[in-house]
Amino acid sequence: GAVVSQHxxxxxxxxxxxxxxECRSLDFQxxxxxxxxxxxxxxxxxxxTSNEGSKATYEQGVEKDKFLINHASLTLSTLTVTxxxxxxxxxxxxxxxxMGVSYNEQFFGPGTRLTVL
Amino acid sequence: AQSVTQLGSHVxxxxxxxxxxxxxxxxxxxxxxxxxxxxPNQGLQLLLKYTTGATLVxxxxxxxxxxxxxxxxxxxxxxxxxxxxxxEYFCAVSEGGYNKLIFGAGTRxxxxx
Numbered sequence: 001g002a003v004v005s006q007h008x009x010x011x012x013x014x015x016x017x018x019x020x021x022e023c024r025s026l027d028f029q030x031x032x033x034x035x036x037x038x039x040x041x042x043x044x045x046x047x048x049t050s051n052e053g054s055k056a057t058y059e060q061g062v063e064k065d066k067f068l069i070n071h072a073s074l075t076l077s078t079l080t081v082t083x084x085x086x087x088x089x090x091x092x093x094x095x096x097x098x099m100g101v102s103y104n105e106q107f108f109g110p111g112t113r114l115t116v117l
Numbered sequence: 118a119q120s121v122t123q124l125g126s127h128v129x130x131x132x133x134x135x136x137x138x139x140x141x142x143x144x145x146x147x148x149x150x151x152x153x154x155x156x157p158n159q160g161l162q163l164l165l166k167y168t169t170g171a172t173l174v175x176x177x178x179x180x181x182x183x184x185x186x187x188x189x190x191x192x193x194x195x196x197x198x199x200x201x202x203x204x205e206y207f208c209a210v211s212e213g214g215y216n217k218l219i220f221g222a223g224t225r226x227x228x229x230x
Contacts, residue, residue: 034217034218042222043221043222046217046218049217091158093161095160105163105166107163108153108160108161109160110159111158111159113158
């Protein structure tokens with residue numbers, strides 16, 4: 001149980017294009033999902049917290065107009081990197097928190113590696 | 118503000134030896150503490166967590182960690198390393214039940230024959 005999937009697992013795009021990454025909780029409902037970014041050999045940095053049916057909360061320094069987050073249902077959140085540039089190349093990981101659980105246990109997706117040419 | 122310090126970005130042990138990965142945290146309220154493991158090009162998998170209660174926590178794959186409030190530590194141990202334990206390990210803290218996770222920088226564990 002508690003499986004989170006991400007699609008795609010890898011994506012290569014040209015500079016200036018937009019890329020959408022999906023995060024799904026497969027066997028549970030998640031009112032809250034999180035989006036992280038991980039640079040090579042570094043830790044995870046929280047980008048934003050996504051709540052179903054409301055606007056995402058972005059961390060300081062993260063451009064909300066560049067990283068669009070939509071959490072349209074209890075099992076799906078999407079991250080769209082708009083007008084991607086090479087510096088946006090990174091490993092993007094989502095996580096989901098089970099509805100009703102009293103502590104902050106997050107289940108992580110397998111990640112999406114974005115390469116912007 | 119919360120923070121997590123993982124001492125040692127790289128740890129190397131022999132197969133069968135004790136694994137000790139260090140984690141110290143700072144938190145203004147009783148923390149929730151987590152250890153995650155990450156294999157190359159994969160997401161994170163929860164090894165174990167401390168929320169309340171017993172301070173010695175047992176997790177998957179033979180790992181355990183002890184919450185020591187006086188030392189603000191949550192070190193991860195395993196009595197006998199296996200080759201399959203080679204991975205990146207992250208310690209994380211959350212203040213209270215619903216606040217965000219703050220991750221340490223990670224420790225890469227290498228296991229050699």
